[in-house]
Amino acid sequence: MNLADYDVLSFDCYGTLIDWETGMLAVLCAWAGESGLDVADEALLRAYGDHEAQVEADTPDALYSAVLAEAFRRTGDQLGAPVSEQWAQRLGDSVPDWPAFDDSPEALASLARDYKLIIASNVHREGFAGSNKRLGVSFDRIITAEDVGAYKPAPNHFEALFEAVRELGVPRERLLHVAQSLFHDHVPAKRHGLSSVWINRRSSRPGWGATPEPAGEYSYGLEFPDLISFAEVARAAKS
Structure with a gap:
């Protein structure tokens, strides 16, 4: 080439x-700590990633802030630690901070x-x-x-x-x-x-x-x- x-x-x-991974982990790790989850950074990213792609496919017209929030909720469900609306909103609003x-x-x-x-x-x-x-x-x-x-x-x-x-x-x-x-x-x-x-x-x-x-x-x-x-x-x- x-x-x-x-x-x-x-x-x-x-x-x-x-x-984006460092940006997301700033929220995901804080949530995991508060939730008492002992999950490594890479495992958190891996759990989250597939959910984001699926939410994007499921709701193509949704704003990315809403995609982040819903993918976070699904990640919490997978890991057995429900994500509150405050945490979901925190990740959804975090893009400018990355x-x-x-x-x-x-x-x-x-x-x-x-x-x-x-x-x-x-x-x-x-x-x-x-x-x-x-x-x-x-x-x-x-x-x-x-x-x-x-x-x-x-x-x-x-x-x-x-x-x-x-x-x-x-x-x-x-x-x-x-x-x-x-x-x-x-x-x-x-x-x-x-x-x-x-x-x-x-x-x-x-x-x-x-x-x-x-x-x-x-x-x-x-x-x-x-x-x-x-x-x-x-x-x-x-x-």
Whole structure:
């Protein structure tokens, strides 16, 4: 893959640019401690992840804040510790508090010199507005689940993404998708014939964390352990 062949980069946000697992664990661990549960961080993420994906499939029109709250309730039921409405709301409202990965602002600023940047994320507009303050870059387009009425891996984001690229006057083949989640992003990217790069943020940890195991065929052109490594290669390709 030659990164000079692309002019637009589309990004997943949570897990790729924003450290959603650290953000969620701040709430999940506090709840588990109050509930008397002795559950390791990875086990909490694993229990939560499948519920979030199922809630997104069950209620594609729900705001992401409501998805978080319902997935938390289902996680509590699974673990035998009911989640109060206060705790559910706390997780639902927590998106703006989730930290950016340390390298995200610098990497995005570098990439913005050579590429148009688009967000294609499973989030609501208000939640992403809070996260965008941590990223420090102006995106050329922002596509949220609230905008398209569905959650990845459903096709809605990708259909909206191709339309956005058309509006920007860039050929579809010069779009590259950059994401961490194989389940949410690389499986549907392959299905849509979209080139992609894997930012493998969990490369030093086993398992899938809060992201379900991929449920279909996927592929990616390049793999990087972080965003700054990708940005350095992309910058060199455009030089």
